[in-house]
Amino acid sequence: MQRINILYADIFGDRIGGGQRSLMDLARSLNRKRFNPIIVCPEAGKFIDLIRSYSITVEIVPMGTFKTINFISWLSTFNKLTGLVKRFEIDLIHANGLRAAIYCGVMAKYFKIPLVWHVRVLESGGIAERIAYFFADKVIVNSEIVGKKFTGWKDVSKK
Numbered sequence: 174m175q176r177i178n179i180l181y182a183d184i185f186g187d188r189i190g191g192g193q194r195s196l197m198d199l200a201r202s203l204n205r206k207r208f209n210p211i212i213v214c215p216e217a218g219k220f221i222d223l224i225r226s227y228s229i230t231v232e233i234v235p236m237g238t239f240k241t242i243n244f245i246s247w248l249s250t251f252n253k254l255t256g257l258v259k260r261f262e263i264d265l266i267h268a269n270g271l272r273a274a275i276y277c278g279v280m281a282k283y284f285k286i287p288l289v290w291h292v293r294v295l296e297s298g299g300i301a302e303r304i305a306y307f308f309a310d311k312v313i314v315n316s317e318i319v320g321k322k323f324t325g326w327k328d329v330s331k332k
Contacts, residue, residue, distance in 0.1 A: 176209045180263045182273035184236055187218025192293045195315075196269045201227045211261050213254070232257055236276050239301060254280050267291065271298045271305055278308025287311070295319050306332075 181200055183193060197220075200210035212224050215236040224231050234253040237246045257263070258280050266281050267289045268274035274290040281288035290309035295318060298305070306312065306323070312332040314320040323332075 174207065176205075176207060177264045178209045178211065178261050179203075179265045179267060180257065180261065180277070181210060181212045181267045181269065182236075182277045183212065183214050183220070183269040184272045185218075186214030186216040186221045186233065189220050189223060192269055192291070193220045195293075196267075196291070197224060197227070199267070200224070200229055209261075211257070211263070213257060230261075236272055239272065239275065250276055251279055255283075258284055258286065265289065268305075268309075269293075271301055274305035274308060275301060278305060281308060281310075289313060291315070292319055295322065297322065 181196055183196055185193060196212070200212060203210055209230075211230045211232065213232045213234050214221055215234060217233060221231050221233070234250060234257065235246070236250055237243060254276060263284075263286055265287050266277045268277045269291050270293065274288070278288055280286070287310045288308055289311045290305055291313045293315045306326060309332060312323065314323075
């Protein structure tokens with residue numbers, strides 16, 4: 174049986190919050206005979222060190238903010254993520270947060286790979302949130318109240 178390669182993306186590598194703990198627990202609890210987790214973060218740090226202590230593959234890819242327009246930075250990130258998707262033959266992408274969902278969403282659509290977007294914050298992400306929602310095949314929320322912000326959105330019952 175061929176293992177399923179899952180790319181988990183997070184926007185922090187230097188801190189360990191609730192979202193990072195949850196992502197790490199998901200990745201390390203997988204049956205490694207069936208699934209191969211690969212975690213990508215934008216920088217080295219405590220979170221990366223902890224992931225590596227569980228013998229999970231980690232890749233560093235800078236994922237700059239979308240608050241400023243920096244096409245060169247964005248293209249560099251997309252190019253590096255494309256390389257990861259090809260090298261690890263990714264079957265599923267799990268984006269932990271909004272920025273990760275947008276960066277990985279582009280790759281998911283291009284390579285026709287399912288994208289799961291894990292939403293953990295109540296605050297609106299504005300238009301970026303609509304973009305991530307478009308890219309996502311499935312949306313996971315960490316609470317009922319966070320899920321309510323998607324009420325009335327197109328195809329919400331399918332996601």
